[in-house]
Amino acid sequence: MIPQQASLTSRDVLVPVFSVVLALLAGSVFILIVGENPITAYGVLFRESFGSVRNIAATLQRATPLVFTGLAVAFAFRCGLFNIGAEGQLYVGAMVAAIIGVSLTGLPRLIHLPLAVVAGMLAGGVWAFVPGILKAKLGVHEVINTIMMNFIAYFLTDYLVTGPFHGGRWAPETDRVADTATLARLFPPTRLNGGIIIAVAAIAVIYVILWKTRIGYEIRAVGFNPTAAEYGGISVSRNMVLAMVLSGACASLAGVEQVLGVHGRFIQRFSPDLGFVGIAVALLGKNHPVGVLLAAILFGALRTGGAAMDRLTDVPRELIVIIQAMIIMFVAADELTRSLLRRRRPV
Amino acid sequence: MAPILEMRGITKRFPGVVANDDITLSIQEGEIHALVGENGSGKSTLMNILYGLYHADAGEIVFRGRPTTISDARDAIELGLGMVFQHFMLVDTLTVAENVILGAEPAKLRFVDYRTAVERVEALARDYGLAVDARAKVSDISVGQQQRVEILKALYRNAKVLILDEPTAVLTPQETEELFDVLKNLRGQGTTIVFITHKIKEVLAISDRVSVLRRGRLEGTRDTAETSHRELAEMVVGREVLLRVEKTPATPGETVASVAGLTVRDRRGGVLVNDVSLEVRRGEVLGIAGVEGNGQQPLVEAITGLLRPESGEITLHGQPIHGLGPMAIKKRRVSYIPEDRHKRGLILDYSVADNLILGLHSEAPFVERYLFRNAKEIAEHAEKLVREYDIRPPNPRQIVRTFSGGNQQKVVVAREFSRNPEFLVCSQPTRGLDIGAIEFIHEEIIRQRDQGTAVLLVSAELDEILSLSDTIGVMYGGRIVAVMPAQESDERRLGYLMLGGDPDTAEGAHLDTPAS
Numbered sequence: 129m130i131p132q133q134a135s136l137t138s139r140d141v142l143v144p145v146f147s148v149v150l151a152l153l154a155g156s157v158f159i160l161i162v163g164e165n166p167i168t169a170y171g172v173l174f175r176e177s178f179g180s181v182r183n184i185a186a187t188l189q190r191a192t193p194l195v196f197t198g199l200a201v202a203f204a205f206r207c208g209l210f211n212i213g214a215e216g217q218l219y220v221g222a223m224v225a226a227i228i229g230v231s232l233t234g235l236p237r238l239i240h241l242p243l244a245v246v247a248g249m250l251a252g253g254v255w256a257f258v259p260g261i262l263k264a265k266l267g268v269h270e271v272i273n274t275i276m277m278n279f280i281a282y283f284l285t286d287y288l289v290t291g292p293f294h295g296g297r298w299a300p301e302t303d304r305v306a307d308t309a310t311l312a313r314l315f316p317p318t319r320l321n322g323g324i325i326i327a328v329a330a331i332a333v334i335y336v337i338l339w340k341t342r343i344g345y346e347i348r349a350v351g352f353n354p355t356a357a358e359y360g361g362i363s364v365s366r367n368m369v370l371a372m373v374l375s376g377a378c379a380s381l382a383g384v385e386q387v388l389g390v391h392g393r394f395i396q397r398f399s400p401d402l403g404f405v406g407i408a409v410a411l412l413g414k415n416h417p418v419g420v421l422l423a424a425i426l427f428g429a430l431r432t433g434g435a436a437m438d439r440l441t442d443v444p445r446e447l448i449v450i451i452q453a454m455i456i457m458f459v460a461a462d463e464l465t466r467s468l469l470r471r472r473r474p475v
Numbered sequence: 476m477a478p479i480l481e482m483r484g485i486t487k488r489f490p491g492v493v494a495n496d497d498i499t500l501s502i503q504e505g506e507i508h509a510l511v512g513e514n515g516s517g518k519s520t521l522m523n524i525l526y527g528l529y530h531a532d533a534g535e536i537v538f539r540g541r542p543t544t545i546s547d548a549r550d551a552i553e554l555g556l557g558m559v560f561q562h563f564m565l566v567d568t569l570t571v572a573e574n575v576i577l578g579a580e581p582a583k584l585r586f587v588d589y590r591t592a593v594e595r596v597e598a599l600a601r602d603y604g605l606a607v608d609a610r611a612k613v614s615d616i617s618v619g620q621q622q623r624v625e626i627l628k629a630l631y632r633n634a635k636v637l638i639l640d641e642p643t644a645v646l647t648p649q650e651t652e653e654l655f656d657v658l659k660n661l662r663g664q665g666t667t668i669v670f671i672t673h674k675i676k677e678v679l680a681i682s683d684r685v686s687v688l689r690r691g692r693l694e695g696t697r698d699t700a701e702t703s704h705r706e707l708a709e710m711v712v713g714r715e716v717l718l719r720v721e722k723t724p725a726t727p728g729e730t731v732a733s734v735a736g737l738t739v740r741d742r743r744g745g746v747l748v749n750d751v752s753l754e755v756r757r758g759e760v761l762g763i764a765g766v767e768g769n770g771q772q773p774l775v776e777a778i779t780g781l782l783r784p785e786s787g788e789i790t791l792h793g794q795p796i797h798g799l800g801p802m803a804i805k806k807r808r809v810s811y812i813p814e815d816r817h818k819r820g821l822i823l824d825y826s827v828a829d830n831l832i833l834g835l836h837s838e839a840p841f842v843e844r845y846l847f848r849n850a851k852e853i854a855e856h857a858e859k860l861v862r863e864y865d866i867r868p869p870n871p872r873q874i875v876r877t878f879s880g881g882n883q884q885k886v887v888v889a890r891e892f893s894r895n896p897e898f899l900v901c902s903q904p905t906r907g908l909d910i911g912a913i914e915f916i917h918e919e920i921i922r923q924r925d926q927g928t929a930v931l932l933v934s935a936e937l938d939e940i941l942s943l944s945d946t947i948g949v950m951y952g953g954r955i956v957a958v959m960p961a962q963e964s965d966e967r968r969l970g971y972l973m974l975g976g977d978p979d980t981a982e983g984a985h986l987d988t989p990a991s
């Protein structure tokens with residue numbers, strides 16, 4: 129059992145799986161308290177999220193934006209950066225995609241859709257560039273600045289969606305984006321859309337960047353040991369900025385997918401904390417693209433199945449939040465124990 | 476005298492390695508027992524078993540004649556064992572006294588009685604001659620003093636047997652001397668000491684008896700008075716060793732690197748390097764001796780582009796290179812063995828293969844089409860170097876963190892030396908390494924020299940400077956205070972200059988030796 133430099137170690141797989149099992153066990157205590165049978169409740173949860181092709185499609189749809197935000201957080205983390213700003217990045221990305229989708233007409237889909245997607249990514253990238261450059265050049269901690277940028281994004285999009293880009297209806301939302309800019313529904317009546325294809329592509333791209341390119345080598349080197357990276361002629365500041373920009377672009381795709389594939393328009397404060405759940409997804413997925421995919425599907429399934437469980441049993445949907453929180457706690461506690469172990473191990 | 480402690484037939488296996496193989500060791504009460512062996516020979520494992528941190532697969536521990544099980548550190552402390560790890564376990568933000576009492580606080584009405592604590596710690600420090608300010612914050616005191624705090628922690632818990640795992644690895648020569656005084660003092664008061672090291676000099680200086688481990692086995696135990704440096708070195712390495720590097724006189728050629736009037740300041744404007752000038756010629760080793768912290772590191776980092784000098788010139792073949800970044804300087808065939816391999820030289824979580832391309836990672840053949848890593852080339856490069864430099868275990872895919880210090884350093888050396896540098900900068904190249912690895916690296920440095928590389932060697936080890944250098948400079952207080960041909964220097968003279976002695980007086984002291 130020689131530790132290999134694999135992108136995922138057996139421990140990285142065991143710990144999250146174990147955490148999920150523990151969280152479900154702990155969740156069953158709560159189910160018992162509300163007087164239900166855990167097996168029945170979890171049965172419903174599972175059936176409603178994976179029991180039919182349609183349910184699977186619904187789960188994947190919920191997972192799609194989480195793949196983007198999870199990847200974004202994971203990617204920045206590989207460079208040693210904690211991007212808490214995925215939420216803000218996805219809002220500006222969503223807004224720009226909506227603006228392009230609404231205001232341009234008469235373009236062929238082949239141009240309009242990619243334009244809206246890329247413009248959204250650029251916006252998210254720019255949004256993350258600001259905390260990135262502040263960190264790289266002035267050493268200001270990115271956690272502070274990504275949070276600040278979140279607030280700016282909320283209020284900026286609030287203004288845009290109620291002001292210049294307010295649609296024809298009274299609600300705080302834009303008009304519908306042109307058909308040529310929408311991501312096609314893949315499995316009606318679920319809202320699963322072309323965004324899932326972009327998500328799979330994003331997983332592949334992030335994987336390749338991290339492990340198959342010079343850029344990934346440099347970014348991970350900076351994440352592991354910035355002083356050694358510097359010694360190796362790697363520019364720490366340039367790579368930090370690059371990692372943040374790519375992370376922001378990836379996060380913004382979550383917003384783009386919601387606008388072009390789900391709602392068809394920008395709706396004020398539409399995101400159910402997709403950016404923040406992305407942090408949990410990255411954590412559970414051990415900052416690995418494949419792990420992120422699996423974690424996003426799990427969280428997607430909990431959301432889909434949780435709604436059904438709420439409807440069909442006495443278990444309230446808040447149980448899902450409890451389970452999510454437990455998962456994160458168990459995974460995080462492991463990091464804690466492991467870092468303690470590492471410090472204590474005499475050399 | 477009866478043994479206070481015996482380990483009988485201790486065996487401990489880790490996946491793929493037998494760290495301790497049927498080791499039987501007995502420690503006499505009141506002695507200083509040295510445990511010596513190369514990195515990875517199983518010293519720490521054996522002591523961790525004694526301290527209850529690892530559990531032996533076979534064997535027993537006998538304390539004062541009675542078989543005992545030590546299942547965790549608490550048991551060990553109860554028996555009267557104390558351990559000082561190589562990496563201290565202190566809370567930086569607490570004071571010395573707070574650290575000492577942590578976990579065993581004197582309490583009044585459940586509140587920590589801080590005044591009593593300080594008094595007790597001060598009394599303890601006084602009794603054992605461990606000068607340290609009980610009220611100082613740990614983050615404000617030197618490494619040597621932090622080590623004393625660790626010793627105090629053990630004594631505070633009534634340790635009768637004190638185990639120190641490579642205590643001198645982090646100390647300067649002066650601090651080592653002071654530590655030895657402390658240990659002798661402790662022995663005088665009846666404490667039994669197990670002292671782990673891989674430096675034979677230290678064994679001879681301090682121990683009463685010595686046990687040698689090699690590859691997990693006990694090679695033997697000797698009375699220190701009845702053994703020799705040569706015998707111990709052979710037991711440690713398992714074969715005859717060259718205690719001196721064999722080399723022919725240098726044939727220096729033209730100047731390769733030159734530094735003129737170099738001044739480096741820290742952020743607050745303090746002078747780190749003060750108007751330093753030096754020249755390194757082809758086929759020559761210029762050694763810079765000096766007590767650490769006298770500007771050697773900023774000098775080296777300025778030369779290699781990691782630090783920006785305030786003024787002065789650095790040229791390579793007459794071309795100025797100051798102000799260029801580390802990458803640009805590397806590309807001019809400058810190789811650099813940094814003094815801190817964990818901080819600078821290696822990315823511990825990368826594989827050997829990936830570490831072997833650090834700095835070359837953006838060049839052909841390791842990158843193709845500008846962006847993509849060429850896994851095949853990277854693997855072949857690694858396999859070749861692992862073979863040539865005998866890096867063990869010979870697995871290029873294994874992460875470097877899991878390697879011994881000597882093999883980690885070999886990774887750095889392999890990477891930097893295999894680039895055929897024209898100018899090689901080595902800073903403390905053998906720090907913390909065992910005899911075998913030191914010998915290897917010394918031979919490689921001389922081989923580089925003989926191939927016509929200009930070598931700048933910075934080291935705090937006088938032996939190293941004296942055995943490798945052709946010309947020797949001494950650095951003190953940010954200046955090069957003297958430069959002399961190696962034949963005109965000796966340990967005494969360098970030691971005098973390193974501690975700030977007046978170069979002219981030192982010259983004077985040498986007037987009686989024939990001038991060259």
Ligand SMILES: Nc1ncnc2c1ncn2[C@@H]1O[C@H](COP(=O)(O)OP(=O)(O)O)[C@@H](O)[C@H]1O
Nearest residue numbers: 475489492494513514515516517518519520521
């Ligand atoms: N916790 C561990 N897990 C796996 N192998 C270990 C562990 N601790 C030590 N080893 C291995 O056991 C051997 C002896 O190591 P160690 O006792 O640390 O040597 P020393 O202290 O003499 O340098 C080495 O090969 C080392 O890699």
Ligand SMILES: [Mg+2]
Nearest residue numbers: 475515518519
């Ligand atoms: Mg050790």
